Amino acid sequence: MKTLLFFLIGTVCFSYGPYRVDLIKTIDGDTYKFAVHIWPGLTQVINLRVNGINTPEKRTRRKCEKAAGIRASEFGNSLISKANDVIVHDVKLGKFAGRVLGKISVDGKDLGEIMILEGHAKPYFGGRRGPWCEDPE
Secondary structure, eight states: OHHHHHHHHHTOOOOBOOEEEEEEEEEETTEEEEEEEEETTEEEEEEEEETTEEOOOSSSSOHHHHHHHHHHHHHHHHHHHHOSOEEEEEEEEOSSTTEEEEEEEETTEEHHHHHHHTTSOEEOOSSOOOOSOOOOO
C-alpha cells in the first residue's frame, strides 16, 4: 500500500499559473526570460520555453535556419513587447535546469498558436527535431 501511495503521489504533474510577466530578454522564438510577478512585491526571474512549439534555431551553421530563427525571435519579441497583458500559465518544470515549460498569452491570445499560424513555429511535443531548411550547395 505504501508503494502504491508513493507511486501515485510521485506521478502527479503540477502546473502553475496564471502569472503576469514582464519580458526581460528574448532568447529565441520559443524561449523567453521573464520577470514573473508571483505576489505583490515578489518577482521571480525564469527562462520559459513555450510548450507545444519549436522554432528555428538562431545558433546553427545553416544560414537559412539562422535567418528563420532570427525572424521567429523578432516576431515573438514584437508580439510580447507590444502586448498590454502578458500572462504565463500551465507552467511546469522542464528537463533542463533553470528552465520551465509553459504557455504564454498575449492580450488573451496563445503565443504558440500565433507563431504556428504565421509560419514561425511548428508543433512540438518532444522527440527529435529535424532541420527547418537546407542551404543550397
